[in-house]
Amino acid sequence: MQFGRFRIGLRTLKTALAVMIIITAFYFFHRPPFIAALASVFALRESWDKTLSFAKIRLVSNTVGGLLALIYFLVHAQTHNATWVSMIFLPLLVIIAIVFLDGFNFNSGVIGALAALLMISLNIPAGATVLYVIDRIIDTFIGVLVSIGVNRFASPKPKR
Known part of the structure; x- marks a missing residue:
């Protein structure tokens, strides 16, 4: 849909x-959806192939x-x-x-890795346990997997 210069694709x-x-699934499981939703937005690309390719990078960077973030939590x-x-x-x-991902040529995953690191590390509530950090790491994977699924099943089938 096009609205002048603006479009909804x-x-x-x-x-x-x-x-x-x-958000809906996390509501029923009483989990905060922020990290999973943001990871999903980072991972979703314009096509199934690009999402799948980028998902590999996102999973490594996450x-x-x-x-x-777990190391940060333990030291903190x-x-x-x-x-x-x-x-x-x-x-x-x-x-x-940055150095690790660059060294393994995962440069396109640097922003995602830093987003995961900082979102988890800077949002750890007082009194949290290691389980909290592990849950947030799992949330990033859930977000990527939801993006893969949505892009796989909500994309038009290519014409043959």
Whole structure:
């Protein structure tokens, strides 16, 4: 649909559908949908092939960001929530994520990894356990998987 300079395309509708599915499912499971919804938006691309290709990168980058967030959590908890861990150690983890992904030629996954790392690390509530961090890592994977599913089943079939 076109409204002057503005249009609503299939990718826009698929993105909204993926976010709706996540918010609805997470509501019933009493989970915060933010990280999964954002991971889904990052992963959804204009075609099935591009989504599948990018999903591989997102899964690797989510793994890197999530594992570094877990390390952050453990160090932060071990130091009794010392402020320097957020100010100094977290930026060092950002460097590690960039260098690692660049070294393995996953440059297009850097932003996703940093988004996962920072979203999880900077939103850990007081008194959270390792399980909270693991749940948020799982949420990023759920978001990517929902995007793959929506793009697979909500895309028009190619003409032969």
